[in-house]
Amino acid sequence: MTARIKPITTARARSLRGSMTDAERLLWQALRGKQLNNYRFRRQHPIGQYIADFVCVEQNIVIELDGGQHQEQLAYDEQRTAFLRAQGWQVLRFWNTDILKNIDGVLFTIAQSLAVAPPS
Numbered sequence: 001m002t003a004r005i006k007p008i009t010t011a012r013a014r015s016l017r018g019s020m021t022d023a024e025r026l027l028w029q030a031l032r033g034k035q036l037n038n039y040r041f042r043r044q045h046p047i048g049q050y051i052a053d054f055v056c057v058e059q060n061i062v063i064e065l066d067g068g069q070h071q072e073q074l075a076y077d078e079q080r081t082a083f084l085r086a087q088g089w090q091v092l093r094f095w096n097t098d099i100l101k102n103i104d105g106v107l108f109t110i111a112q113s114l115a116v117a118p119p120s
Contacts, residue, residue: 023065023096024053030107037114047087050080055089059114062089067096 020028024043031041031054045055047062054063062084066077081091092113094106 021065021067021096023067023099026103027054027063027065027099027106030103031110036107037111039114047089048083050083052084052089056114060089061110061113062091063110064091064093065096065099066093 020043028041028043030036032043034040039056039058041063042055042057043053045052045057047055052062053065055061056063064077064081077093081093084091090113092110094109098106
């Protein structure tokens with residue numbers, strides 16, 4: 001049995017959907033509407049106490065985008081990634097600059113992970 005998501009986490013996720021970064025917006029434009037290999041993605045999706053930037057529930061893949069602030073919160077990111085992996089998620093991390101300067105390469109990496117990820 002999975003634990004229910006706290007209402008405060010759900011409210012925070014909704015808020016984050018309305019204030020996406022440029023990198024998040026660009027990646028979302030490429031993922032939304034099953035544009036990448038016909039897989040459905042969600043944005044700002046709650047998983048436990050965390051909110052994942054993007055997820056493909058069908059393939060158990062989490063995509064996290066890291067900006068400059070992540071340099072100072074490496075321990076938090078490692079803890080978060082460990083939790084997500086323990087829940088059965090594959091975690092892909094990309095720097096915002098990778099999204100903004102090499103979106104095709106990022107999408108290729110995501111597509112490769114979708115092709116080899118075990119179905120849920």
